[in-house]
Amino acid sequence: MNANPNHIKLVAVDIDGTFMRTDYTYDIPRFKAALARMTKVGCEFVVASGNQYYQLRSHFPGYDHELSFVAENGALVKAHDQLLFSANISREAVEKTLELLKMHPETKTVMCGLKSAYCQRGTVSAEFFEAMKKYCHRLQWVDDFAEVDDEILKFTPTVPAEKTAYYTELFQEQLNGALVPTSSGNGEIDLIIPDCHKASGLERLVQHWGITPEQCVAFGDGNNDLEMLSYCGRGYAMTNAEQNVKDAADAVCPTNDEDGVLVTLDQLFPES
Structure with missing residues (x-):
């Protein structure tokens, strides 16, 4: 995949063990700066997690509407404030x-x-x-x-x-x-529900925005990230990920406690 930011239209990140440090913090100013650069080139930021939507949203107070969410391992998908999908178990x-x-x-x-x-x-x-x-x-x-x-x-x-x-x-x-x-x-x-996972959630967003999987980048550390890492044009496993996740990824980035996602975003979307 071309690392030119103009070719990347979606970045999806897991939360626990990936985007958030172990103490459940992240470098907010650094992330906001990266998000601004991504937005400038038309790239969407997607939080993709097994956690509840309301919990995920709380990590981005005041600007959660700028992001999109694949919550509950793909059972709930929101494109900004628009609900695209919610699973309904029979x-x-x-x-x-x-x-x-x-x-x-x-x-x-x-x-x-x-x-x-x-x-x-x-x-x-x-x-x-x-x-x-x-x-x-x-x-x-x-x-x-x-x-x-x-x-x-x-x-x-x-x-x-x-x-x-x-x-x-x-x-x-x-x-x-x-x-x-x-x-x-x-x-x-x-x-x-069958065929409901993070990758299926991303697929809904990809279709909604008229982009391709090849234009997507994903970050993860666990087994529930495997489909997402395979689906996206480029998948990054965290250094702290399990070995089978690293094997499924295209590249490995620093640990969550070393701000591995932000380090990589700074490389993919450098300051002009």
Whole structure:
């Protein structure tokens, strides 16, 4: 891919372990300067994450409307302030998933909806609820998942980290295509509708803006970034990424704590 900024029309970044440092900060002035240079040459900046839209938006106060979002691992897509897509899991698939999760009480589940995310009383601790607020700024307690009135975008069960592969395989087998598991690290597994991932979200934006995948650049560090890194004309893995992610990428950039995304954006979109 040509590194000339005039040829890059979309830059997509994962958040945790990629754009944000470990302490959940980033160099705001440096990013705003890079964003201004990108905007000048007609390049869109897309935040692509498994996290909730409201959480992602909060990292860019006052200028979130300048950005676009692929949230909930592709289950929600916004082009600036325009909602392009929201997944709506069928009632049948919701019920099937709830029954399966009930059979495995060691799983701690967040059910993610369009209006809010939800935890069911009696299944997770108050500490877990508070910890999940880091990723879901709109999070509510409910007595019964089955009674929630919302469009359900995905489920996120947290499992013992050492059992991630076991549960990923179990969900794949038991849900039989109704929902598909994708691991986002730390024992968190997203259950999403088939063919719904970060790359499918980017595809919606690409079509919306009339550009091509070859004109896109992506940054990521985890397994849920693999489709996105492959889809885009150029994919960067962070130095802190897992080896299989580095293998799937075209290049490796510095770690998230070394501002690897911003370092690379400064190279791709240099000051004139």
